[in-house]
Amino acid sequence: xxxxxxxxxxxxxxxxxxxxxxxxxxxxxxxxxxxxxxxxxxxxxxxxxxxxxxxxxxxxxxxxxxxxxxxxxxxxxxxxxxxxxxxxxxxxxxxxxxxxxxxxxxxxxxxxxxxxxxxxxxxxxxxxxxxxxxxxxxxxxxxxxxxxxxxxxxxxxxxxxxxxxxxxxxxxxxxxxxxxxxxxxxxxxxxxxxxxxxxxxxxxxxxxxxxxxxxxxxxxxxxxxxxxxxxxxxxxxxxxxxxxxxxxxxxxxxxxxxxxxxxxxxxxxxxxxxxxxxxxxxxxxxxxxxxxxxxxxxxxxxxxxxxxxxxxxxxxxxxxxxxxxxxxxx
Amino acid sequence: xxxxxxxxxxxxxxxxxxxxxxxxxxxxxxxxxxxxxxxxxxxxxxxxxxxxxxxxxxxxxxxxxxxxxxxxxxxxxxxxxxxxxxxxxxxxxxxxxxxxxxxxxxxxxxxxxxxxxxxxxxxxxxxxxxxxxxxxxxxxxxxxxxxxxxxxxxxxxxxxxxxxxxxxxxxxxxxxxxxxxxxxxxxxxxxxxxxxxxxxxxxxxxxxxxxxxxxxxxxxxxxxxxxxxxxxxxxxxxxxxxxxxxxxxxxxxxxxxxxxxxxxxxxxxxxxxxxxxxxxxxxxxxxxxxxxxxxxxxxxxxxxxxxxxxxxxxxxxxxxxxxxxxxxxxxxxxxxxxxxxxxxxxxxxxxxxxxxxxxxxxxxxxxxxxxxxxxxxxxxxxxxxxxxxxxxxxxxxxxxxxxxxxx
Numbered sequence: 261x262x263x264x265x266x267x268x269x270x271x272x273x274x275x276x277x278x279x280x281x282x283x284x285x286x287x288x289x290x291x292x293x294x295x296x297x298x299x300x301x302x303x304x305x306x307x308x309x310x311x312x313x314x315x316x317x318x319x320x321x322x323x324x325x326x327x328x329x330x331x332x333x334x335x336x337x338x339x340x341x342x343x344x345x346x347x348x349x350x351x352x353x354x355x356x357x358x359x360x361x362x363x364x365x366x367x368x369x370x371x372x373x374x375x376x377x378x379x380x381x382x383x384x385x386x387x388x389x390x391x392x393x394x395x396x397x398x399x400x401x402x403x404x405x406x407x408x409x410x411x412x413x414x415x416x417x418x419x420x421x422x423x424x425x426x427x428x429x430x431x432x433x434x435x436x437x438x439x440x441x442x443x444x445x446x447x448x449x450x451x452x453x454x455x456x457x458x459x460x461x462x463x464x465x466x467x468x469x470x471x472x473x474x475x476x477x478x479x480x481x482x483x484x485x486x487x488x489x490x491x492x493x494x495x496x497x498x499x500x501x502x503x504x505x506x507x508x509x510x511x512x513x514x515x516x517x518x519x520x521x522x523x524x525x526x527x528x529x530x531x532x533x534x535x536x537x538x539x540x541x542x543x544x545x546x547x548x549x550x551x552x553x554x555x556x557x558x559x560x561x562x563x564x565x566x567x568x569x570x571x572x573x574x575x576x577x578x579x580x581x582x583x584x585x586x587x588x589x590x
Numbered sequence: 591x592x593x594x595x596x597x598x599x600x601x602x603x604x605x606x607x608x609x610x611x612x613x614x615x616x617x618x619x620x621x622x623x624x625x626x627x628x629x630x631x632x633x634x635x636x637x638x639x640x641x642x643x644x645x646x647x648x649x650x651x652x653x654x655x656x657x658x659x660x661x662x663x664x665x666x667x668x669x670x671x672x673x674x675x676x677x678x679x680x681x682x683x684x685x686x687x688x689x690x691x692x693x694x695x696x697x698x699x700x701x702x703x704x705x706x707x708x709x710x711x712x713x714x715x716x717x718x719x720x721x722x723x724x725x726x727x728x729x730x731x732x733x734x735x736x737x738x739x740x741x742x743x744x745x746x747x748x749x750x751x752x753x754x755x756x757x758x759x760x761x762x763x764x765x766x767x768x769x770x771x772x773x774x775x776x777x778x779x780x781x782x783x784x785x786x787x788x789x790x791x792x793x794x795x796x797x798x799x800x801x802x803x804x805x806x807x808x809x810x811x812x813x814x815x816x817x818x819x820x821x822x823x824x825x826x827x828x829x830x831x832x833x834x835x836x837x838x839x840x841x842x843x844x845x846x847x848x849x850x851x852x853x854x855x856x857x858x859x860x861x862x863x864x865x866x867x868x869x870x871x872x873x874x875x876x877x878x879x880x881x882x883x884x885x886x887x888x889x890x891x892x893x894x895x896x897x898x899x900x901x902x903x904x905x906x907x908x909x910x911x912x913x914x915x916x917x918x919x920x921x922x923x924x925x926x927x928x929x930x931x932x933x934x935x936x937x938x939x940x941x942x943x944x945x946x947x948x949x950x951x952x953x954x955x956x957x958x959x960x961x962x963x964x965x966x967x968x969x970x971x972x973x974x975x976x977x978x979x980x981x982x983x984x985x986x987x988x989x990x991x992x993x994x995x996x997x
Contacts (some may be wrong), residue, residue: 311803335803338810341660343660344691351669357651357652361650370803391661
């Protein structure tokens with residue numbers, strides 16, 4: 261049933277000046293100052309261009325972006341339910357493919373993109389995204405990860421950094437830390453579990469510059485079902501001055517707590533290889549956020565230890581937590 | 591169903607099919623574009639049959655086996671949003687698992703068709719029929735109809751899409767059929783020709799709300815209190831319009847296929863001079879009509895109303911028919927625990943439809959056939975007798991009687 265579709269010939273954006281001037285996510289939203297997730301929206305829309313349809317799962321990028329009678333979306337956009345990111349993309353891709361095959365609409369490449377937040381994609385919607393990544397449809401799912409249910413007043417999700425204060429995990433006089441789950445390794449988990457999925461990546465909207473836009477284009481060019489996980493500092497939820505949103509993302513990556521990589525046809529390519537470039541202490545990232553203000557040295561040491569293990573002991577450093585000894589020669 | 595002037599050139603063949611297979615033939619004739627499947631008994635065989643039709647090249651459709659009913663229904667919804675004719679279905683708790691997606695399909699005003707093979711809700715597990723699964727849609731802005739035969743089920747795939755996709759309506763359609771009694775019992779089924787089906791059912795065109803790069807719309811942004819009431823009102827108006835458009839569609843169906851449906855909303859069996867009638871949905875029609883015939887042989891003026899459409903509810907038409915009666919017995923193959931008089935769901939709507947009449951029949955309610963328990967001819971005779979007694983002023987101890995319950 262598969263139909264080969266013409267491919268949009270994207271060029272790699274090498275310099276900021278080369279990025280398209282046209283915006284497909286523009287004014288009309290009311291996201292917070294310093295919102296990195298809004299940057300993710302703007303960048304993927306810019307990178308994918310006008311022949312695109314988008315669904316957005318319930319989350320802050322639904323409620324803050326699209327208020328009735330206003331919309332920032334120049335491309336067609338539709339709301340989908342919190343756990344329906346994967347299914348929404350499959351449904352649209354299947355419908356478009358059938359209509360093109362039957363000659364009811366023009367046969368062309370139309371990008372199908374869903375964005376879901378971490379609550380939607382890493383928790384409730386995992387099953388549906390897994391289903392989508394097993395399919396043979398051309399679709400891209402972007403998980404914008406601000407490490408909380410940001411629309412419902414900052415609740416913990418399966419993707420929140422260990423120890424963080426959220427409205428469901430407040431520090432108290434008896435329990436200093438209420439959130440004791442380690443951040444779910446969602447991109448790698450999806451890559452490991454779906455060997456026919458040709459492209460999985462992690463990204464930041466702003467560091468390194470242009471990286472996320474180019475990863476979006478790479479995902480759309482490679483085709484099939486693809487997944488990108490973005491790391492989005494959230495001034496409101498993480499409690500820092502909006503001025504430092506980009507810098508905080510950069511610190512997260514340079515500390516190694518959020519690894520940046522691509523997995524292309526099973527090949528791992530580090531975007532920022534913390535083993536070669538070195539890692540700054542994770543404390544430098546944590547101490548700039550109010551959500552970690554209640555941590556004591558012991559907690560920071562624990563997090564540093566986990567990050568060290570991730571980079572020094574895992575067979576696929578920063579990505580897959582196996583210790584089968586495969587990286588050892590012989 | 592009249593057989594006079596039956597058209598002969600609109601039927602491709604007459605074959606032995608069960609209800610599920612009949613529905614799959616309907617979906618094939620509707621030339622559906624996207625099918626999403628997930629297994630649960632008893633509706634599953636619809637999807638079995640469709641996958642085989644695709645494998646054999648008899649139907650050209652995308653066929654997606656989803657990871658859950660929630661995804662299944664969302665796939666159907668979003669396929670519909672890009673202008674594809676989409677098909678789904680489920681049963682029992684599977685239906686409830688995907689319920690969130692069903693709600694938004696209606697509020698997004700998208701017109702896919704779902705078949706519901708009615709099944710009891712867990713716990714404890716039971717494969718047999720109960721109507722609570724499909725009836726859960728009753729307040730959600732769906733079109734909801736029951737087939738009483740496998741032939742009707744096939745025809746209502748075509749009728750259902752035609753109504754749902756009408757631009758004056760644009761509501762999703764649920765076609766319910768009783769698990770086992772219809773889904774898995776075989777009947778001789780007349781299968782329409784493709785030419786006749788195409789003459790009746792035009793190609794789907796979603797129009798100005800279609801998701802396509804040439805039509806950059808934003809669908810379902812957050813509204814809050816500013817506008818949500820006005821949007822609800824638009825759904826309400828569509829549901830209201832459906833009451834007048836449904837008869838148009840059946841007239842068109844009769845024009846193509848012969849006079850098959852005298853009344854779109856319900857069938858009257860021996861109701862013309864009846865004083866006491868039963869009202870039911872689905873396959874209970876068969877024992878009920880036999881019971882009516884037997885009581886007629888004893889000179890009792892009884893009849894049966896097979897209620898086909900539950901949403902929109904045919905208020906005026908039922909008032910006209912039931913308002914003539916002395917007694918109306920409602921067969922509820924469902925439960926509404928804690929509702930007025932602890933009755934079922936259907937009786938609530940029938941009672942409130944009849945309430946404005948100055949001369950109202952006595953209305954009794956029967957809970958029966960739960961979990962797939964058979965409702966026999968003897969059960970139906972008993973229901974008619976109880977209703978006759980009630981109409982004559984001899985009220986039963988309670989307003990609701992459980993039929994076929996082991997004491």
